[in-house]
Amino acid sequence: MLTNMRVIAHERLGDDVNIRRLVLEGEAAAEAQPGQFLHIRAADALDPLLRRPLSIAAIDRSQRRLTVLYRIKGRGTQVLAAVPVGGMLDVLGPLGRGFQVPSTGELILAAGGIGVFPLLALAAAAAERQVKTTLFWGGEDRAFFDNAGLRLWRDLGTPLSLATMDGSLGRKGLVTELLGLWWQERTAAKEPVFMAACGPAGMLKAVSLWAQTKAVSLEVSLEERMACGLGACLGCACQGRDSEGRLKNLKVCTDGPVFKAEEVEWDAG
Amino acid sequence: MPVDLRVSLAGIDFRNPVLTASGTYGFGKEYAPYCPLAELGGIVVKGITPEPRAGNPVPRLAETPAGMLNAIGLENPGLEAFIAHELPRLKALPTAVIANISGFSVEDYRFMARSLQRDSGLAALEVNISCPNVKQGGMAFGTDPAAAEAVIAAVRAETDLPVIAKLSPNVTDIVLLAKAVQRGGADAISLINTLLGMSVDIENQRPALANTFGGLSGPAIRPLAVRMVWQVAQAVELPLIGMGGITVWQDAVEFLLAGASMVSVGTANFMNPQAPLDIRRGIEAYCERKGIAAVSELTGRALRGKG
Ligand SMILES: Cc1cc2nc3c(=O)[nH]c(=O)nc-3n(C[C@H](O)[C@H](O)[C@H](O)COP(=O)(O)OP(=O)(O)OC[C@H]3O[C@@H](n4cnc5c(N)ncnc54)[C@H](O)[C@@H]3O)c2cc1C
Ligand SMILES: Cc1cc2nc3c(=O)[nH]c(=O)nc-3n(C[C@H](O)[C@H](O)[C@H](O)COP(=O)(O)O)c2cc1C
Numbered sequence: 093m094l095t096n097m098r099v100i101a102h103e104r105l106g107d108d109v110n111i112r113r114l115v116l117e118g119e120a121a122a123e124a125q126p127g128q129f130l131h132i133r134a135a136d137a138l139d140p141l142l143r144r145p146l147s148i149a150a151i152d153r154s155q156r157r158l159t160v161l162y163r164i165k166g167r168g169t170q171v172l173a174a175v176p177v178g179g180m181l182d183v184l185g186p187l188g189r190g191f192q193v194p195s196t197g198e199l200i201l202a203a204g205g206i207g208v209f210p211l212l213a214l215a216a217a218a219a220e221r222q223v224k225t226t227l228f229w230g231g232e233d234r235a236f237f238d239n240a241g242l243r244l245w246r247d248l249g250t251p252l253s254l255a256t257m258d259g260s261l262g263r264k265g266l267v268t269e270l271l272g273l274w275w276q277e278r279t280a281a282k283e284p285v286f287m288a289a290c291g292p293a294g295m296l297k298a299v300s301l302w303a304q305t306k307a308v309s310l311e312v313s314l315e316e317r318m319a320c321g322l323g324a325c326l327g328c329a330c331q332g333r334d335s336e337g338r339l340k341n342l343k344v345c346t347d348g349p350v351f352k353a354e355e356v357e358w359d360a361g
Numbered sequence: 362m363p364v365d366l367r368v369s370l371a372g373i374d375f376r377n378p379v380l381t382a383s384g385t386y387g388f389g390k391e392y393a394p395y396c397p398l399a400e401l402g403g404i405v406v407k408g409i410t411p412e413p414r415a416g417n418p419v420p421r422l423a424e425t426p427a428g429m430l431n432a433i434g435l436e437n438p439g440l441e442a443f444i445a446h447e448l449p450r451l452k453a454l455p456t457a458v459i460a461n462i463s464g465f466s467v468e469d470y471r472f473m474a475r476s477l478q479r480d481s482g483l484a485a486l487e488v489n490i491s492c493p494n495v496k497q498g499g500m501a502f503g504t505d506p507a508a509a510e511a512v513i514a515a516v517r518a519e520t521d522l523p524v525i526a527k528l529s530p531n532v533t534d535i536v537l538l539a540k541a542v543q544r545g546g547a548d549a550i551s552l553i554n555t556l557l558g559m560s561v562d563i564e565n566q567r568p569a570l571a572n573t574f575g576g577l578s579g580p581a582i583r584p585l586a587v588r589m590v591w592q593v594a595q596a597v598e599l600p601l602i603g604m605g606g607i608t609v610w611q612d613a614v615e616f617l618l619a620g621a622s623m624v625s626v627g628t629a630n631f632m633n634p635q636a637p638l639d640i641r642r643g644i645e646a647y648c649e650r651k652g653i654a655a656v657s658e659l660t661g662r663a664l665r666g667k668g
Contacts, residue, residue: 141428141579143632319631322391324407325422329416330419
């Protein structure tokens with residue numbers, strides 16, 4: 093839907109001035125699903141011209157609120173960051189295909205950097221269904237986690253397994269290494285495992301290959317530059333395979349942003 | 362008295378003068394939840410080619426000040442799939458549907474025109490001549506008057522549908538091209554397509570688009586488009602469909618006054634999926650305010666008294 097949403101909160105998420113939390117109130121909250129995104133006009137202006145896609149990080153239907161967590165990257169997010177509490181934002185969405193929320197088994201989340209943001213909404217939905225959820229999260233250093241919402245995960249009570257590049261928190265290394273260790277220590281598999289991942293393309297590919305060898309069902313959330321967000325402009329193409337294994341283009345905006353890992357062709361680019 | 366918004370162009374009766382531009386509106390269905398298609402003058406669907414095309418690698422888009430570059434690479438399902446899967450639904454839409462055809466040889470255009478006739482349910486064919494003529498060293502048909510004329514003549518000879526020639530702005534003298542497509546037998550001219558542009562990502566020190574070059578569209582190109590409409594309106598007899606950066610109704614009125622009979626809304630759909638609707642309403646209110654009974658009276662009004 094195309095609506096105006098009121099800015100209820102807009103602040104730093106942690107100490108990093110560049111990572112923000114934006115809470116919006118409006119009708120769009122009623123339909124939102126974890127993994128979907130909002131296509132936001134940062135300003136009613138010709139520059140920045142296009143909308144900016146940002147994932148839904150939290151859904152509060154009773155209060156009609158959606159939370160978006162974002163990193164200020166360039167002009168669009170800079171202009172967005174200046175929108176004050178009480179202001180209105182022109183929002184198209186929720187858009188796209190979200191995550192499947194499991195109602196049985198165990199949910200494993202794998203995040204690289206700020207790719208963790210959309211997984212927060214999924215974890216909350218899984219918690220409502222009492223599905224056991226664990227987050228495997230890789231980031232630069234200790235400070236990053238505090239700035240990127242570690243507190244929100246603690247509030248949710250999700251068990252965490254963290255990795256940093258410099259070893260300042262959790263294990264030194266990559267998320268895929270955490271996953272490997274966890275799998276080894278896992279006692280006799282009984283529950284089906286559902287996995288969801290979001291992060292840089294390289295990490296998603298690695299997690300995808302890993303999940304394939306373990307026969308674990310995995311969904312990944314992808315990013316690509318997009319204009320319309322509705323499947324019309326064909327800007328946000330990624331490569332996939334159809335049911336017969338032939339290469340085909342997928343649209344991140346409407347076929348995704350969440351895909352089954354086996355739909356995505358990682359090496360075609 | 363209500364304003365008469367109807368426009369008759371190339372023998373087609375349009376409900377109002379607002380179309381959507383090819384490649385920005387998919388096959389219509391993408392926008393249907395946001396913009397009642399029956400309220401539009403018509404839609405021009407994504408450019409099709411004889412064979413399916415996967416398009417260019419990503420990034421395909423880059424934003425620029427008040428504009429954007431695109432290098433989609435004409436991703437489309439191909440003529441056969443278009444006819445089998447899109448046309449039946451398009452035909453049933455409560456608005457005029459114009460197909461947009463692109464090719465890499467005169468034969469490509471001829472082949473597509475042959476398969477798209479009046480009985481297809483389409484209102485017209487828009488011929489995108491901004492594509493490279495692969496058999497003639499890759500120069501775009503739309504930059505060479507003789508090639509442009511040949512393509513339009515080939516299409517004209519094969520279809521009983523009205524033919525709209527869509528001009529490329531990447532030329533020194535747009536009037537030469539307009540005259541060429543008129544000679545080729547076009548029933549109308551649409552202009553402008555995107556301007557060839559480029560941008561460099563200064564962080565990774567590479568071209569921003571995987572394809573290096575892309576087509577510039579959006580508000581940034583509007584003054585150039587208005588100038589070209591103005592020039593062409595005075596040089597040919599054919600009715601014009603003006604486009605290039607139309608974002609709000611004021612922009613549309615500018616094109617009509619400069620000589621266009623209809624307008625097409627492109628990039629603006631990306632910011633506002635209801636832009637064509639807002640623009641149609643704005644044109645209507647403008648006519649009311651100015652005491653103009655029919656929107657067709659706006660066409661070329663700014664030319665009055667010009668020699
Ligand atoms: C489905 C989806 C969900 C996203 N969710 C989040 C989120 O929850 N939090 C967050 O911080 N970021 C998210 N992003 C990335 C975010 O959209 C970009 O960081 C943002 O658009 C950058 O805009 P800018 O003007 O600040 O930067 P610029 O680099 O100046 O942007 C220039 C252009 O490139 C596009 N662009 C730049 N980076 C990206 C990117 N990574 N992905 C897509 N388009 C890009 C912009 O939209 C704009 O059109 C998401 C992207 C997608 C596709
Ligand atoms: C993403 C995109 C795809 C386009 N694809 C086509 C196409 O397939 N065929 C065509 O004739 N023009 C195509 N165009 C050009 C538009 O129809 C229009 O001529 C141009 O964008 C200028 O109008 P605007 O500034 O309102 O967008 C495309 C433009 C964009 C932005």
